[in-house]
Amino acid sequence: MAESVVFQPIVSRPPPLSETGLWHWARERLFGSVTNSLVTLICIYILYLLIPPMLSWAVFNANISGTDRSVCAANPGGACWTFIKVRFVQIIFGLHFGQHPEEVWRPVLGFAMLAGLFAWLLVPRTPYKVQVGLFTLFGFPFIAYALIQGEWLGLPIAPTNEWGGFLLTFTLASVGMVFALPLGIILALGRRSNLPIIRAISIAYIELWRGAPLITVLFMASVMLPLFFSHEIDLNKVVRAMIGISLFQSAYMAEAVRGGLQAIPRGQYEAADSLGLGYWKKMGLIILPQSLKISIPSIVNTYMTLFKDTSLVAIIGLLDLLNMAQTASRSLEWKGYDFEAYVFAASIYWVCTYSMSRYSQHIERKLDTSKRG
Amino acid sequence: MHLVKLMTGGLTALALATLPALGGTLDDVKARGFLKCGIDGGLPGFSAPNDKGQMVGIDADFCSGVAAAIFGDKTKVKFTTLTAKERFTALSSGEVDLLSRNTTATLTRDATLGIDFTYFNYIDGQGFLVKNSLGVKSAKELNGASVCVQAGTTTELNLADYFRVNGMTFKPIGYDTSVQTREGFDGGSCDVLTSDKSQLAAIRSELKDPAGATILPETISKEPLGPAVRQGDPQWRDIVTWTLYALITADELGVTSANVDEMKKSANPDIKRLLGVEDKMGENLGLTNSFAYDAVKQVGNYDELYQRSITPLGLKREGSVNALWTKGGLLYAPPMR
Numbered sequence: 001m002a003e004s005v006v007f008q009p010i011v012s013r014p015p016p017l018s019e020t021g022l023w024h025w026a027r028e029r030l031f032g033s034v035t036n037s038l039v040t041l042i043c044i045y046i047l048y049l050l051i052p053p054m055l056s057w058a059v060f061n062a063n064i065s066g067t068d069r070s071v072c073a074a075n076p077g078g079a080c081w082t083f084i085k086v087r088f089v090q091i092i093f094g095l096h097f098g099q100h101p102e103e104v105w106r107p108v109l110g111f112a113m114l115a116g117l118f119a120w121l122l123v124p125r126t127p128y129k130v131q132v133g134l135f136t137l138f139g140f141p142f143i144a145y146a147l148i149q150g151e152w153l154g155l156p157i158a159p160t161n162e163w164g165g166f167l168l169t170f171t172l173a174s175v176g177m178v179f180a181l182p183l184g185i186i187l188a189l190g191r192r193s194n195l196p197i198i199r200a201i202s203i204a205y206i207e208l209w210r211g212a213p214l215i216t217v218l219f220m221a222s223v224m225l226p227l228f229f230s231h232e233i234d235l236n237k238v239v240r241a242m243i244g245i246s247l248f249q250s251a252y253m254a255e256a257v258r259g260g261l262q263a264i265p266r267g268q269y270e271a272a273d274s275l276g277l278g279y280w281k282k283m284g285l286i287i288l289p290q291s292l293k294i295s296i297p298s299i300v301n302t303y304m305t306l307f308k309d310t311s312l313v314a315i316i317g318l319l320d321l322l323n324m325a326q327t328a329s330r331s332l333e334w335k336g337y338d339f340e341a342y343v344f345a346a347s348i349y350w351v352c353t354y355s356m357s358r359y360s361q362h363i364e365r366k367l368d369t370s371k372r373g
Numbered sequence: 374m375h376l377v378k379l380m381t382g383g384l385t386a387l388a389l390a391t392l393p394a395l396g397g398t399l400d401d402v403k404a405r406g407f408l409k410c411g412i413d414g415g416l417p418g419f420s421a422p423n424d425k426g427q428m429v430g431i432d433a434d435f436c437s438g439v440a441a442a443i444f445g446d447k448t449k450v451k452f453t454t455l456t457a458k459e460r461f462t463a464l465s466s467g468e469v470d471l472l473s474r475n476t477t478a479t480l481t482r483d484a485t486l487g488i489d490f491t492y493f494n495y496i497d498g499q500g501f502l503v504k505n506s507l508g509v510k511s512a513k514e515l516n517g518a519s520v521c522v523q524a525g526t527t528t529e530l531n532l533a534d535y536f537r538v539n540g541m542t543f544k545p546i547g548y549d550t551s552v553q554t555r556e557g558f559d560g561g562s563c564d565v566l567t568s569d570k571s572q573l574a575a576i577r578s579e580l581k582d583p584a585g586a587t588i589l590p591e592t593i594s595k596e597p598l599g600p601a602v603r604q605g606d607p608q609w610r611d612i613v614t615w616t617l618y619a620l621i622t623a624d625e626l627g628v629t630s631a632n633v634d635e636m637k638k639s640a641n642p643d644i645k646r647l648l649g650v651e652d653k654m655g656e657n658l659g660l661t662n663s664f665a666y667d668a669v670k671q672v673g674n675y676d677e678l679y680q681r682s683i684t685p686l687g688l689k690r691e692g693s694v695n696a697l698w699t700k701g702g703l704l705y706a707p708p709m710r
Contacts, residue, residue, distance in 0.1 A: 098426020226466035317454040327415040
C-alpha cells in the first residue's frame with residue numbers, strides 16, 4: 001500500500017504584476033483604446049481647469065476670520081466663510097435660536113440623541129433593535145419636540161413657527177416621512193383591495209394628490225386653510241405645511257409601495273390563503289415584508305425628493321434652510337455673498353441625501369435573502 | 374378673468390363670513406401676552422434678520438414699537454414672515470394682529486379685503502435707473518428705450534401706463550426676480566431699469582459700476598407703504614394709527630430715545646401730552662398714558678427708525694417725501710390732544 005496522500009492545495013500564486021495594481025487599472029480603464037485615452041486626457045484637462053481655482057476660492061484663499069464684511073471686502077478673491085460663520089446658528093437652527101444662542105444646546109442635544117439612535121440601529125449586533133427602531137419612530141419625536149419647543153419641560157418656549165433653517169427642513173422632512181409611509185401602505189393596500197368603495201376612495205385620493213403640484217398644496221395650506229378653521233384653532237403655518245406635505249407625499253409613497261406589491265407573484269398570495277391566514281395576517285406576515293423590501297429603492301427615492309422638496313415652503317414665507325441662507329445673503333450686512341450661501345446650503349442637502357442613499361443600500365444588502373452569491 | 378374675479382370675490386365673501394368674532398383685538402393681545410406681527414422678513418431696510426437673529430428694519434421696528442406701547446416691552450412681539458400673496462389672508466384670518474409688510478394702501482385692498490390701512494411709515498414710488506451713457510436727464514426722454522422690469526408686478530403695469538400716457542413706446546424685458554432684473558440691466562440687456570425707488574438705490578449700489586448709472590428724478594406711481602389692521606375693530610385701529618402718529622410727533626418735537634426722560638420735564642404742553650405727563654391720551658386709547666413714552670424710549674422716534682434702517686440703503690431723508698411736513702416732506706401727524 002502506498003502511503004496515504006493527503007491532498008495539499010498549493011497556495012495560489014498572485015497574478016502577474018502587469019495584471020494588478022494601479023498601473024494595470026489605469027491602463028485597462030483609462031487608456032484602453034485611443035478613444036478612451038482621448039476622453040481621459042480631455043477629462044483631466046477639464047478637471048485641471050476647474051479644480052485649482054475652486055480650491056483656491058473655497059479653501060486656500062478663503063476668509064473665515066473676523067465678524068463683519070470688512071475682512072471679505074479686503075480679500076475679494078476668496079470665499080467669504082466669515083458670513084456663514086456669523087450666521088451659522090441662524091441658518092442651521094433658525095431665528096429663535098439665533099437670538100438666544102444660550103438655548104442652542106436643546107436642538108444640538110436633540111440631533112445628538114437622534115444620531116445615537118441611528119448609530120444603535122446601524123451597528124451590527126446591538127440588542128433590542130426592533131424596540132429601538134420603534135422608539136426612534138414613535139417615541140423620540142415627542143422627546144425632541146419637548147426638548148426643542150421647551151414648553152413641556154418648563155424651558156423657555158421656542159414656538160414651532162420660529163423654527164427655521166436646517167432644523168425646520170429636517171423637521172418637515174421627518175414628519176413627512178414618518179406619516180407618509182404608514183398612510184402610503186394603507187393607500188396602496190386600499191388601491192389593490194377587492195372592496196370597490198375602498199378601492200375607489202384610495203384611487204381618488206392618490207390621483208387627486210398626485211395631480212396637484214406641491215406648490216398648490218402649500219398655498220392651499222397657507223392661504224385657504226386658515227379661512228376654514230375657526231379663530232380658536234391656532235394651527236400655525238409650520239404645522240399646516242407639515243399636514244400638507246404629509247398628505248401629499250403619502251400619495252407618492254402609496255405608488256412606491258404598490259410597485260412592490262405588484263412584484264409579488266400570485267403564488268405567494270395563494271400560499272398564504274391556503275394556510276388559512278386572514279387578510280391582515282396574510283399582508284403583515286407574507287406579502288408586505290417581501291414587497292417593502294423590493295420597494296426600498298423607490299421609497300428612499302421618494303424620501304429624497306421629499307427632503308429636497310421641503311425647500312418649496314419658502315414660497316409660503318417659511319425660513320427653511322435654503323430660504324434662511326438666501327435671506328441672510330440679502331441682508332444689509334452681507335449683501336452680495338449669495339454664492340457662499342448657496343454653496344453652504346447645497347452641501348448640507350448633499351450630505352443628507354447622500355447619507356440616505358448609503359443607508360438604503362446598507363439596508364438592501366442586509367435584507368437581501370436572494371441566492372445571489 | 375371673470376372666473377378669477379368670481380373666485381376671488383367668492384373667497385373674500387367666504388373670508389368675511391368666517392371672520393373671527395370682531396373687536397377685542399387689544400384684549401386678545403393682552404391675554405396672549407405678545408403681539409403677532411406680519412412682516413416680509415427678507416427685505417433689508419424694512420424687515421430682515423440681523424447677525425443676532427433679530428428682525429430689524431422700519432417695518433419690524435414699528436411692530437416692536439406697538440408692542441412697547443401696549444406692554445411697555447418691545448420684545449413682546451412675535452413675527453410671522455408672510456409672502457405678498459398670503460399677507461391679507463393672514464391678517465383677516467387672525468393669524469397676525471398687525472400687518473407691517475411694505476404694503477401699498479389702495480382703494481381696492483381697503484374696500485374688498487376686510488382690512489383697514491392706518492397711516493404711512495414709508496412713502497415709496499416707482500422710478501427709473503438709467504445708464505449715464507444714454508445721456509438722459511428725464512423720464513420724458515425715454516421714448517423707444519428697452520426697460521428691464523420684474524414681470525407680474527404692479528411695477529410692470531405702472532410702466533405701461535406711464536409710457537402710454539406720455540405717448541412713448543418702449544420694449545419691456547421681463548425677469549422673474551429682482552436679482553435677475555439687476556443682472557439683466559448690468560449685462561446690457563436694456564437701457565433702463567424700473568422698480569420702486571426704495572429698491573433702486575440698493576440695486577444701483579450692487580452694479581459693477583454704480584457711478585455709471587443715475588436714478589431719474591421722476592416718480593411715476595404713488596406707493597404709500599404702511600401698517601394695516603383687520604377691519605371692524607376701531608379701538609385696535611386707533612392704537613396702531615396713534616402709535617405711528619406718536620413716533621412722528623416725537624420726531625417733530627425733537628423727542629428721541631436718548632432724551633425722552635429729560636423731555637418729560639419739558640414745559641412744552643405738546644411734549645407733556647405726548648409723554649403722558651399731562652392729560653389722558655393713552656387711557657383714551659385703552660392703553661397706559663405712557664404708551665408713547667415707552668414706544669419712543671424703546672424703539673426711537675420716526676427719524677431714528679428711518680436713519681437706522683432706510684438711510685443705509687442709500688436713501689436720504691432730507692428733501693424726500695418722507696421728511697416731516699415742516700421740512701418739506703409729506704409726513705404729518707394730527708395733533709395729540
